Amino acid sequence: MKNQNTSKAAKRGPAEHSVRDQIVDAARECFAHYGYGKTTVSDLAREIGFSKAYIYRFFESKQAIGEAICAECVGGLFDQVREAVGEGGDATDKLRRFARTATTATVELLFTDRKLYEIAVYASSENWEVVRAYIERMQGLLEEILKEGRENGEFERKTPLDETRRSIFYALKPFIDPVFLERSLDLLPDAQTEVTGLVLRSLAP
Amino acid sequence: MKNQNTSKAAKRGPAEHSVRDQIVDAARECFAHYGYGKTTVSDLAREIGFSKAYIYRFFESKQAIGEAICAECVGGLFDQVREAVGEGGDATDKLRRFARTATTATVELLFTDRKLYEIAVYASSENWEVVRAYIERMQGLLEEILKEGRENGEFERKTPLDETRRSIFYALKPFIDPVFLERSLDLLPDAQTEVTGLVLRSLAP
DNA sequence: TATGTGACGAATAACGTATTTGGTCACAAT
DNA sequence: ATTGTGACCAAATACGTTATTCGTCACATA
Numbered sequence: 102m103k104n105q106n107t108s109k110a111a112k113r114g115p116a117e118h119s120v121r122d123q124i125v126d127a128a129r130e131c132f133a134h135y136g137y138g139k140t141t142v143s144d145l146a147r148e149i150g151f152s153k154a155y156i157y158r159f160f161e162s163k164q165a166i167g168e169a170i171c172a173e174c175v176g177g178l179f180d181q182v183r184e185a186v187g188e189g190g191d192a193t194d195k196l197r198r199f200a201r202t203a204t205t206a207t208v209e210l211l212f213t214d215r216k217l218y219e220i221a222v223y224a225s226s227e228n229w230e231v232v233r234a235y236i237e238r239m240q241g242l243l244e245e246i247l248k249e250g251r252e253n254g255e256f257e258r259k260t261p262l263d264e265t266r267r268s269i270f271y272a273l274k275p276f277i278d279p280v281f282l283e284r285s286l287d288l289l290p291d292a293q294t295e296v297t298g299l300v301l302r303s304l305a306p
Numbered sequence: 307m308k309n310q311n312t313s314k315a316a317k318r319g320p321a322e323h324s325v326r327d328q329i330v331d332a333a334r335e336c337f338a339h340y341g342y343g344k345t346t347v348s349d350l351a352r353e354i355g356f357s358k359a360y361i362y363r364f365f366e367s368k369q370a371i372g373e374a375i376c377a378e379c380v381g382g383l384f385d386q387v388r389e390a391v392g393e394g395g396d397a398t399d400k401l402r403r404f405a406r407t408a409t410t411a412t413v414e415l416l417f418t419d420r421k422l423y424e425i426a427v428y429a430s431s432e433n434w435e436v437v438r439a440y441i442e443r444m445q446g447l448l449e450e451i452l453k454e455g456r457e458n459g460e461f462e463r464k465t466p467l468d469e470t471r472r473s474i475f476y477a478l479k480p481f482i483d484p485v486f487l488e489r490s491l492d493l494l495p496d497a498q499t500e501v502t503g504l505v506l507r508s509l510a511p
Numbered sequence: 512t513a514t515g516t517g518a519c520g521a522a523t524a525a526c527g528t529a530t531t532t533g534g535t536c537a538c539a540a541t
Numbered sequence: 542a543t544t545g546t547g548a549c550c551a552a553a554t555a556c557g558t559t560a561t562t563c564g565t566c567a568c569a570t571a
Contacts, residue, residue, distance in 0.1 A: 120544090141532060152546050154535080163533065226489070260507065268500040271493070272477040281486060284431070288476070295473040302465065303508035325514095346562060357516050362564065 111165035114158045121159045123149040128166045129173065136216045137167055137223070168231045171224045174210065174217050175235040181206040183242060192250030193301060199246060200297045203239070204276045204289070211283065221279045239277070240270055247304075256304040269300050316370035319363045326364045328354040333371045334378065341421045342372055342428065373436045376429045379415065379422050380440035386411040388447060397455030398506060404451060405502045408444070409481045409494065416488065426484045444482070445475055452509075461509040474505050 115121070127148040131140040142163050146153040160166045185202035189195035211218045225232045244266045250256035275281040276293045285292065320326070332353035336345040347368050351358040365371050390407035394400035416423045430437045449471045455461035480486040481498045490497065 115543095142534085143532075151544095153533085154547080155545055157534065158544085161534090257507070260503070264500050264503070267497065268504040271480060271497045271501045272504055274480050275476060275486070280489060281480070284485060292472065292476045295469050296476045298465070298469070299473040299477060299505070299508045302462070302510075303504045305507075305510070320513095347564085348562075356514095358563085359517080359565080360515055363514085366564090368563070 111161045111168065112159070113161045113165075118159065120149070120151065120155070124156055124159055124166065125169050125173075128170050132167070132170050132220060133214055133216050137220050142166075164229075167220055168224070168229055170217065171220050171229065172231045172234075174214075174221055175231060178203070178206050178210065179235060179238050179242075182239065186242060186246065192246050192253065192255045195246045195249070196243075196301065196304075197297055199243060200273055200276065200293065200300070203273070204282070204293050207277065207279060207282055208286070208289070211279075218279060218283075222283065225278060225280045236270075240266055243270060250304065254306060257306045265304070269303075272296055272300060316366045316373065317364070318366050318370075323364065325354070325356065325360070329361055329364055329371065330374050330378075333375050337372070337375050337425060338419055338421050342425050347371075369434075372425055373429070373434055375422070376425050376434065377436045377439075379419075379426055380436060383408070383411050383415065384440060384443050384447075387444065391447060391451065397451050397458065397460045400451045400454070401448075401506065401509075402502055404448060405478055405481065405498065405505070408478070409487070409498050412482065412484060412487055413491070413494070416484075423484060423488075427488065430483060430485045441475075445471055448475060455509065459511060462511045470509070474508075477501055477505060 124145060127145045128140070131144055131148065135144075142156055143153050145166070146156055156166075160169070182199060182202045185198040186195045189198045210221070221232075244262065247256060247262060247265055247269075251258050251262070270277075273296060275285045276289075276296065329350060332350045333345070336349055336353065340349075347361055348358050350371070351361055361371075365374070387404060387407045390403040391400045394403045415426070426437075449467065452461060452467060452470055452474075456463050456467070475482075478501060480490045481494075481501065
């Protein structure tokens, strides 16, 4: 609601450059250790042995660096989910894995890298582009599962595919979205399982 | 997660007392006007023409007064939902009304009494007893609807009633819980309708 | 006993200021 | 061109100090 902060990529200078990687490496460590807020751009500069001004040759803002780190995080989450889904059997099994892994992977991030998780929460609440992309990729994966289930007769076919995909995603949101998830922790894991059950019942042909 | 803050009633002195009512009246106005945080107990005291110390004869903390006001708010929400459900036809219709009214009534509170809504958000995030009671009453109402639907064959009967009730409530949480709802505003009203549709599909016999 | 209060301490918030931080730019060196 | 920086500014933040605020208690009055 705040602002239409689509927050575009915000990169700068050469896309492939060793210094860009050094910045990201330093940021990953500093952000994870001290948190996004407590890490200054000068800290990153000192870490890589260049001046602060030079960093702005590669990123047009501190937030842009945050987005790069956040992209790594949610990218990791997505990879875990995709892999778990890939190892599934039928569409029902895949859907269960989709929901379960999305939750467990995110919770794990919360407990192992709390500081990075905080960036994800901030990114989500501020509608960073990187989060929107994550949601779209997740919904894409979900849609694939739904298609498969519809084709082989596991799932009903009357409801428009888009609506099914969206409504499932909304229903699972308290267990996927970092902002919601940290407020759902005390319900885990039962609530997540039960909602997944509800979703599967709604998909019955 | 914070603390086991069941935050018991926290009343004091005589339950029925005109001064207690005066305090609540003053609090309702001040909280709605200036917000919970900006209203001091001395403000309330001045408003009713007694000393601050006297207020503590009736409430054991400022939060206790906040809970009283919050109880009024969520009580109003519940009444609206119950009334809307009562005007419904079959169980399917009642469920739709349940979900829709819970959302619209809460959103309306958000827009017409933002300051009071903030108290509800705070209460929910701090697990005030009054919110727990609200959730239980809402789930009770939901269970009644489910029972009716099961009895007359509208809804399936295989899934344990408790599980059905809980999972539906979780799925609707982004559109009912004040904390979640204010982050779901940009999805309304479509997402709410679509999730309700999903829920009804899951209930098909 | 029931009603009512001023004075008090510890915790918190408000406030103004000094410092830091995000970000830019002109300029130097290779 | 590309690589790299110190100096600089507005905005944000940290910090120390003052002022409020919550909540209690002993005490007064009817």
